[in-house]
Amino acid sequence: MDIESRLIETVIEAVHKIYDQAPDKKTIQIQKTRKDFDGDFTLVVFPLLRISKKPPEQTATELGDYLQENIKEISSYNVIKGFLNLSIDKSFWLSFLNSVGNNTNYGFIKEHEASNTVMIEYSSPNTNKPLHLGHIRNNLLGYSVSQILKSQGNKVVKVNLVNDRGIHICKSMLAWQKWGEGITPEKAGKKGDHLVGDFYVKFDQEYKKEISELIEKGSSEDDAKKNAPLILEAQEMLRKWEAKDSEVITLWKEMNSWVLAGFDVTYKELGVDFDKVYFESDTYKLGKALVEEGLQKGIFIKKDDGSVWCDLTDEGLDQKLLLRADGTSVYMTQDLGTAHQRFKDYDANELIYVVGNEQNYHFQVLKLILGKLGYSWSEYLHHLSYGMVELPEGKMKSREGTVVDADDLIAGMVTTAEEMSNELGKLDDYSETDKKNIVETIGLGALKYFILKVDPKKTMTFDPKESIDFNGNTGPFVQYTYARIQALLRKADEKNITITEEVETNSEISAKELQLIKFIHTYPEVLSESAKNYSPAMVANYVYELVKEYNQFYHDHPIFSESDESKVAFRLYLSAQVSKIIKSGMSLLGINVPDRM
RNA sequence: GGUCUCGUAGCUCAGUUGGAUAGAGCAAUAGCCUUCUAAGCUAUGGGUCGAAGGUUCGAAUCCUUCCGGGAUCACCA
Numbered sequence: 001m002d003i004e005s006r007l008i009e010t011v012i013e014a015v016h017k018i019y020d021q022a023p024d025k026k027t028i029q030i031q032k033t034r035k036d037f038d039g040d041f042t043l044v045v046f047p048l049l050r051i052s053k054k055p056p057e058q059t060a061t062e063l064g065d066y067l068q069e070n071i072k073e074i075s076s077y078n079v080i081k082g083f084l085n086l087s088i089d090k091s092f093w094l095s096f097l098n099s100v101g102n103n104t105n106y107g108f109i110k111e112h113e114a115s116n117t118v119m120i121e122y123s124s125p126n127t128n129k130p131l132h133l134g135h136i137r138n139n140l141l142g143y144s145v146s147q148i149l150k151s152q153g154n155k156v157v158k159v160n161l162v163n164d165r166g167i168h169i170c171k172s173m174l175a176w177q178k179w180g181e182g183i184t185p186e187k188a189g190k191k192g193d194h195l196v197g198d199f200y201v202k203f204d205q206e207y208k209k210e211i212s213e214l215i216e217k218g219s220s221e222d223d224a225k226k227n228a229p230l231i232l233e234a235q236e237m238l239r240k241w242e243a244k245d246s247e248v249i250t251l252w253k254e255m256n257s258w259v260l261a262g263f264d265v266t267y268k269e270l271g272v273d274f275d276k277v278y279f280e281s282d283t284y285k286l287g288k289a290l291v292e293e294g295l296q297k298g299i300f301i302k303k304d305d306g307s308v309w310c311d312l313t314d315e316g317l318d319q320k321l322l323l324r325a326d327g328t329s330v331y332m333t334q335d336l337g338t339a340h341q342r343f344k345d346y347d348a349n350e351l352i353y354v355v356g357n358e359q360n361y362h363f364q365v366l367k368l369i370l371g372k373l374g375y376s377w378s379e380y381l382h383h384l385s386y387g388m389v390e391l392p393e394g395k396m397k398s399r400e401g402t403v404v405d406a407d408d409l410i411a412g413m414v415t416t417a418e419e420m421s422n423e424l425g426k427l428d429d430y431s432e433t434d435k436k437n438i439v440e441t442i443g444l445g446a447l448k449y450f451i452l453k454v455d456p457k458k459t460m461t462f463d464p465k466e467s468i469d470f471n472g473n474t475g476p477f478v479q480y481t482y483a484r485i486q487a488l489l490r491k492a493d494e495k496n497i498t499i500t501e502e503v504e505t506n507s508e509i510s511a512k513e514l515q516l517i518k519f520i521h522t523y524p525e526v527l528s529e530s531a532k533n534y535s536p537a538m539v540a541n542y543v544y545e546l547v548k549e550y551n552q553f554y555h556d557h558p559i560f561s562e563s564d565e566s567k568v569a570f571r572l573y574l575s576a577q578v579s580k581i582i583k584s585g586m587s588l589l590g591i592n593v594p595d596r597m
Numbered sequence: 598g599g600u601c602u603c604g605u606a607g608c609u610c611a612g613u614u615g616g617a618u619a620g621a622g623c624a625a626u627a628g629c630c631u632u633c634u635a636a637g638c639u640a641u642g643g644g645u646c647g648a649a650g651g652u653u654c655g656a657a658u659c660c661u662u663c664c665g666g667g668a669u670c671a672c673c674a
Contacts, residue, residue, distance in 0.1 A: 026614080034617070044616055046654060056654085082654080083617060126674080166674070280674095307672065316600070317670080324672040331674050360601065361669050387603090388668085395667090424636070442636085454610065457602090459667070461609070470636055472622040473610080480636050488633055533613075541611060544621085555629095555638045597636075 003088065004030055006071060007041060014066040021051045032522070038078055039085030040518065043067075046082045056082035093517045094505040100520055100577050101502065107524040107584065109153035117155045119346055120146050120384075122354035123272070126163045127259040128172045129197035129398060131266050131406040133389050133462060134356070140451050140590060141386055142354040143272040144536035147588045152531040157346060160274040161338065164256050165281040168200070170237040173251055174230070175199035175206070185258050191265060191407065192258025201398075206230055269410050269444070271590050278338070286337025288329055290373060291322045299372050310369050320365050335366050336373075343377050350380045352534070357385040357457070384534050387459035389451075404464055414443035416467055417476070426597060441592045442476050448591050449475030453540040473544050475591055478582060481547045481554075482593040485579035488559060492572055495560070499576055500569045507570050512553045516574060519546050523581055527588075536589055543585040550578050 001009075008028050015023045027047035033039040045052075045060045052059040057079055064077040064084050075089040100106050122142020125131060131139075146156045176183075176199045185192040207230045214224035225231070240248040267273065291308055294300040300310050300322060308323040322333050342351060353363060363383035370378035388395065389404075396403045418439045421427045427435045450468045454460045470476040492499060509517075523542070530538035559571045583593050 029614095029616080031616080037617075042617090046616075049654075081617070163674070168674080305672090318599090321672060326672080328672085330672070334674095356668095357602075358668055359674095362674095364601090390667090420636070424634095426634075426636085450609095458610090459603070463609090466608090466623090469609090469623065472636095474622080474636085476636055477622095480634080484634055484637085491633060529613075535613095537611085538613090541621095544611090548621085551637060552639095554633085558633065560633055596634080 003073065003092070004041065007043070007067070007086070010067055010070055011043060011063060013070070014063050015048060015051060018062055018066060019051050019053075023048060023051055032518075033085050035515070037080065037083070037085055038087065040088040041086045043084040043086065044082065045084055049082075060084040090509065090514065091505040093514060093521075094503055094507060094509070096521060097517050097574070097577060098502045098505070100580075101573065106581070107527045108151045111150075111153055111155060115153050115155050116349040117157065117346060118149050118350045118352060119157045119159060119342060119348045120149070120352040120354065121159045121161055122146075123160045123267075123274070124163060124355070125263060126166075126168060127193075127196070127256050127263075128168045128200045130191070130193040130262065132396065132398070133404040133406065133409060134396065136270065136406050136409070136447075137386060137389050137451050137460075138354055138356070139267070139270055139272045140448055141384070141456055141536065143270075143590050144452055144539075144588060145352070145354070145384065145534050147590065148527065148531050148534075148536060148539065151527055151588060154531075157276065157348070158274045159276045159278060159342075161278045161280060161283070162260070163280045165241065165252075165284060167234055167238050169252070169256075170234045170241065171203040171207075172196050172200040173248075173255055174234050174237055175203035176255065177251070185261075191262040192255075192260075193262030193266075194405075194407070196255055196259050196262075201401075203230065203234075266406055266410075269407075270448075271444070271592075280334070283338050283341070284334050285329070286341055287333035287335070288323070288337070290336050290340060291329075291333060294322075294369075294373055297373075310365075310372070312365065312368060315368060317361075317365065317368075320369070322369075332362070332366065332369075335362075336369060339366070339370060339381065340375070343375075343380075348380065350382060352382045352384050354384045354386065357387055359383075360385055382534075384456065386456040389460055389462050392461060392463050404462065410444065410447065413447045413468065414440050417443035417446065417470070420470055421597070438594050438597055441594045442470075442479060442597060445475035445479050445586075445591045445593075446470055447475070448589060449478065449540060452536040452589050453544070455537045456535060476597075478543055478547050478586060479591075479593050480597060481550055482579055482582045482586075483595060483597045484554065485550075485575045485582075486595045488572065488575055489579075491560065497568065497572070499572050503570050503573050504566065507566060509570065510557065512549070512556060513570075513574060516546075516549050516553055516578065519549055520577060520581060523585075539585050539588050543582060543589075546578065546585075547582060550575075 007030050008025070011028050012023055012025065015021065029044040029047065031042050031044070033042045043060070043063065045056055045063065048059060049056060060079040060082060064079060064086070067086065068074045068077060073088050073092040074086050076087045078085050120142060123135070123139050125135060142158070146158050150156045179202060180199065183195070185195050188195050207228055210228035210230055211224045214228060215221060219227065237248055241252060291300060294310070295302060295308060300308050302308050305325040306327070307321060307325040309319045309321055311319050313319065320332060321330055323329060339351065342348065355363070360383065363381070367378050367381050370381070390396065391402060393402070421439055421442070427438060430438070446468050453473065489499070526538055526542040530536065557571055559568055562568050562571070586593050
């Protein structure tokens with residue numbers, strides 16, 4: 001049993017013995033002592049005053065006496081107002097540190113028989129334009145949350161549902177047909193997703209011209225939008241696609257393959273991957289059967305024009321369309337169907353959708369409707385709703401060209417990392433390949449950390465004019481600390497100093513060293529909390545705090561000039577443990593750490 | 598208009614079952630490399646936690662109202 005649980009149990013026991021009353025477990029609040037005070041753990045006694053019927057200081061003292069007597073690890077305690085600060089003996093912390101050293105997967109929980117199967121859908125791009133910064137947040141979050149859930153013993157299935165059909169896809173296709181002159185990514189020397197994206201933009205420009213022409217001729221704006229020749233042609237193309245017209249299908253396959261090849265490059269750069277990729281062209285017809293079923297059961301209603309709806313007014317929402325009057329399905333219909341399919345195929349205990357918060361309503365409705373249909377697993381749906389990435393001027397808009405392109409951004413980060421390395425002259429004696437690898441690791445580390453350190457739920461701002469920092473609370477700062485520790489360990493090796501397998505539990509250690517050990521102690525809790533909250537930000541912030549502490553230690557505690565050999569051994573051991581956790585934590589964020597930089 | 602959501606230092610963000618004097622980074626200023634990587638460390642300044650009420654031993658955190666931003670409420674996805 002861990003120390004905190006033991007403290008709680010003993011407090012319950014103490015209250016029972018001293019005040020002859022059983023306290024509610026919730027009233028026992030053990031927290032880490034704030035660093036301005038002496039101690040390791042603090043019991044807040046205010047909630048217990050009702051039971052003790054004595055002043056806070058007296059209650060705290062009585063409990064402190066009992067705890068010290070019954071838990072041998074407690075070396076002393078002090079009372080300030082209603083706070084009982086308990087100090088845990090140094091030997092406890094040192095033997096704890098040894099247990100970390102002996103553990104190759106500290107903080108991680110192995111998959112076991114009762115493990116949950118969690119399916120997580122993320123990325124889910126449209127194949128009509130390249131990925132932008134918003135997609136980067138989605139991808140990094142999805143990947144990182146998968147890693148975190150795995151670390152806590154879950155079986156995780158990462159899936160990507162590629163949106164490869166629909167009117168928006170036809171727009172790029174049509175524009176290519178009209179103005180492409182047979183160009184291909186090879187001929188253009190361009191990534192396929194960017195090339196196709198260009199045609200999507202081209203379509204929109206021409207479409208807008210047509211609209212303004214029609215408006216000049218006296219059409220209303222709505223009519224102009226509906227009747228512009230281009231949009232009619234695109235709609236016609238979609239009909240042909242649905243009718244499996246061979247010419248359209250051939251073009252569709254080709255252009256999609258260009259885009260997907262482009263995405264693969266970006267995914268690889270970002271280091272994200274999937275266990276299963278679904279294509280909407282295969283799944284878009286799912287769901288109709290469920291709607292039929294709902295109609296039979298009388299859960300849905302059919303209107304006079306033949307359209308099918310779900311009435312959610314009792315839940316305080318509106319009516320939701322499920323089938324159009326012509327019998328074709330909408331987004332919701334498909335999502336009902338794919339969710340159903342997935343639970344059938346994987347028997348998952350949880351299905352997480354990493355999708356922006358602009359779709360909160362959609363997922364609320366999705367869950368409600370599945371519940372109405374009587375599927376108990378609707379409870380297992382979870383919308384991991386993340387905030388938008390905005391520019392200082394506001395939302396990114398693809399049509400106004402204000403999007404931050406994913407590939408450009410990644411390349412820019414790597415270039416910045418390279419410039420900085422050159423400026424600092426740190427990599428001068430490295431081979432080009434090594435240099436390239438390190439610089440990529442740093443650039444991507446900066447980008448990923450920048451995105452992931454922010455609470456997923458929150459809208460975040462990105463200013464393209466200010467480059468992402470490499471100093472302070474950043475990825476490179478964490479990586480740098482790791483590289484420094486590796487340098488220490490290499491140097492120890494050169495000096496033939498072997499890192500001890502265990503430290504003496506009676507070693508002399510400084511306050512800062514003790515603080516570091518206590519920090520290490522909280523890692524497992526941080527991981528379990530971040531899994532519960534689907535929040536890589538909690539891991540990022542923890543790693544930052546750890547690294548900050550370590551750098552202070554590094555600054556104040558020289559190692560190789562220290563004459564006391566046991567201190568040298570201890571500091572190297574401690575450093576090694578810290579670097580292990582840095583690497584582990586960063587890997588959960590999908591960030592690599594370099595051995596030198 | 599209905600529903601949801603956010604508001605913490607000049608800027609970007611921590612602060613999670615309500616706990617002690619609200620914290621970091623960036624930016625600014627002043628220091629620290631003949632000593633393990635200065636992408637580092639130290640110090641200084643910077644706050645009506647959007648506002649007002651309420652709940653209680655205690656509120657940035659919970660409740661109400663208001664102010665200000667954002668999202669959403671399509672036979673789009």
